[in-house]
Amino acid sequence: MARNPIELAGARPGPPFEITFDGRTVTALPGQSVAAALWAAGILAWRTTRRGGRPRGAFCGIGQCYDCLATVNGRPNRRACLVPARPGDAVTTQQGDGHER
Amino acid sequence: MSAEPYDLAVIGAGAAGLAGAVHAAGQGLSVALLDDAAQAGGQFFRHPAPALKAGRPQALHHHWSAFRELRSRLAASAVDHLTGHHVWTVTRDGDLPWAVHALTGADGEEQRPVCIRARALLLATGAYERQLPFPGWTLPGVVSAGGVQAMLKSGLVLPGRRIVVAGSGPLLLAAASSLATAGARVPLVAEAAGYLGYARHPGALAANPGKLAEGALHAKVLARHRVRLSTRSAVTEVHGTDRVEAVTVRRLDRDWRPLPGTGRRIACDALAVGHGLVPRIELATALGCATRQAPDGTSVLVLDDRQQTSVPGLWAAGETGGIGGWQLAAVEGELAALAVAHRLSGRPAPARVRELRRRRDRMRRFAEAMGAAHRPGPGWTHWLQDGTEVCRCEEVTAGSIREAVAELGARDARTVKLLTRAGMGWCQGRMCGAAVACLAAGGGGAAASEERRPFAVPVPLGTLAALDEPN
Ligand SMILES: Cc1cc2nc3c(=O)[nH]c(=O)nc-3n(C[C@H](O)[C@H](O)[C@H](O)COP(=O)(O)OP(=O)(O)OC[C@H]3O[C@@H](n4cnc5c(N)ncnc54)[C@H](O)[C@@H]3O)c2cc1C
Ligand code: FES
Numbered sequence: 160m161a162r163n164p165i166e167l168a169g170a171r172p173g174p175p176f177e178i179t180f181d182g183r184t185v186t187a188l189p190g191q192s193v194a195a196a197l198w199a200a201g202i203l204a205w206r207t208t209r210r211g212g213r214p215r216g217a218f219c220g221i222g223q224c225y226d227c228l229a230t231v232n233g234r235p236n237r238r239a240c241l242v243p244a245r246p247g248d249a250v251t252t253q254q255g256d257g258h259e260r
Numbered sequence: 261m262s263a264e265p266y267d268l269a270v271i272g273a274g275a276a277g278l279a280g281a282v283h284a285a286g287q288g289l290s291v292a293l294l295d296d297a298a299q300a301g302g303q304f305f306r307h308p309a310p311a312l313k314a315g316r317p318q319a320l321h322h323h324w325s326a327f328r329e330l331r332s333r334l335a336a337s338a339v340d341h342l343t344g345h346h347v348w349t350v351t352r353d354g355d356l357p358w359a360v361h362a363l364t365g366a367d368g369e370e371q372r373p374v375c376i377r378a379r380a381l382l383l384a385t386g387a388y389e390r391q392l393p394f395p396g397w398t399l400p401g402v403v404s405a406g407g408v409q410a411m412l413k414s415g416l417v418l419p420g421r422r423i424v425v426a427g428s429g430p431l432l433l434a435a436a437s438s439l440a441t442a443g444a445r446v447p448l449v450a451e452a453a454g455y456l457g458y459a460r461h462p463g464a465l466a467a468n469p470g471k472l473a474e475g476a477l478h479a480k481v482l483a484r485h486r487v488r489l490s491t492r493s494a495v496t497e498v499h500g501t502d503r504v505e506a507v508t509v510r511r512l513d514r515d516w517r518p519l520p521g522t523g524r525r526i527a528c529d530a531l532a533v534g535h536g537l538v539p540r541i542e543l544a545t546a547l548g549c550a551t552r553q554a555p556d557g558t559s560v561l562v563l564d565d566r567q568q569t570s571v572p573g574l575w576a577a578g579e580t581g582g583i584g585g586w587q588l589a590a591v592e593g594e595l596a597a598l599a600v601a602h603r604l605s606g607r608p609a610p611a612r613v614r615e616l617r618r619r620r621d622r623m624r625r626f627a628e629a630m631g632a633a634h635r636p637g638p639g640w641t642h643w644l645q646d647g648t649e650v651c652r653c654e655e656v657t658a659g660s661i662r663e664a665v666a667e668l669g670a671r672d673a674r675t676v677k678l679l680t681r682a683g684m685g686w687c688q689g690r691m692c693g694a695a696v697a698c699l700a701a702g703g704g705g706a707a708a709s710e711e712r713r714p715f716a717v718p719v720p721l722g723t724l725a726a727l728d729e730p731n
Contacts, residue, residue: 198411221410
């Protein structure tokens, strides 16, 4: 019986690569979205809300809820569930609408 | 951009759109197939990107061979498959061809505006999940049930190790069985409805043995992994500070009102939740297409017996005409393709149309019986506390929405939105629409939200301005 999804799907991706999340190194697999790479590292939140400053991450998983907005390589408001992770990407927690600070 | 319009533009490359595109091409039509994703498949047939090199993608799909066949027919056809195209509006001037406007890129952020012209249009945009809020549902680790499926099927990842599944509808069983198969512990599936609801429609059930077999398949997987299913139960609270640590599950009465004294706490690190699906029809409602309320409480497109909407030249298939699953979607896509070919070429419709209509009607009856059984009961609003966020984007609480209704006299979702900003954020009310419509109607149940949005995806101002320029 499969212990994890990679085994279950018989996946043999190319070599993993590194991205960073708030400066910390995270390993991603070729073909994963930014959100998938963060989930695989146990990270569930990468945005804080505009009013309450509360943590949020992926919710709908299909590009519809906009809760997964992250700042990727300095550009805010990227839907992490849709954007593919690329080697060297710097993902940072997006504060509010991402335009302050 | 070609000057010659396509015969048919299909929006959405799920089961409905794929079937529509390949069958239209088979009838000799020139076809453009637009979808926001990088790969065909839609929600049900979502699968890992090629770079993940999944040797056994069928491990997460019961019907992978059906998709493989559609995909190879697409590859062998002359259909122009336009991936990464986010359609934000559709326009038509008089008798000129339809103009389909899209933004490109993984998340539409490449923002290269594209316009595709076609003589006929098939809307196969599928659905998104219906959410009903409850205390703690905004905590990281609470994910939509379909979203968990989508992230698992495409990225081969899980949000946690111990995942409670809750809400209502057949998608919960599918999600729970994928999660368990992929190695997660699923301590409980909490279904708010009583499955007995189906028994009231024995005719529709008997005519759809395939659907029953599918349910039985999930049940078998769940039994093998010792996953418990509690009907008439709901997660009414999530605990944790920065992420999910536990949930409280309560028994419900027939109206989905929590029964006092029945709460039990279950430790978990994630919750997958959803209360059925909502058709994605805003491109059509913006054009004035007629809608009706389906038995599940959602607003769906009114279609004639050959899948045409109330707007001539615009056909629809799959979830846009009512939630019904991928098999029904594929049948409707084929039926629509034959209807469009018949209309454009004037040739007599093939005899197959009658058989497709028969299958469609049979599956629709079943889907409507199922939708009625899982329609939210009016008591769900008793899950809410005043501080519960209803609108995730604008952080609007149940308390302020109730105040707008009780004290400021709001009677519909639009007025509530103007008074509180609920539904005004990035998602344009997709996540809170169902809940706000119920609260505005002064009670619970499933009031259909309007599904009217100016654009199907957020659009930069520059693109809007460029629309006026002749091209
Ligand atoms: C998140 C989610 C997960 C699901 N998982 C399952 C499951 O595991 N099992 C199951 O039986 N059913 C599942 N379903 C139900 C699913 O709706 C149907 O089974 C089936 O996929 C319906 O086929 P369809 O062709 O009508 O729509 P879909 O398969 O949803 O296809 C619609 C396509 O259109 C695209 N699209 C929509 N709007 C636009 C636009 N404006 N511009 C460009 N492209 C657009 C979408 O991205 C999608 O690719 C899920 C539904 C959702 C919402
Ligand atoms: S998780 Fe909903 S948009 Fe990305």
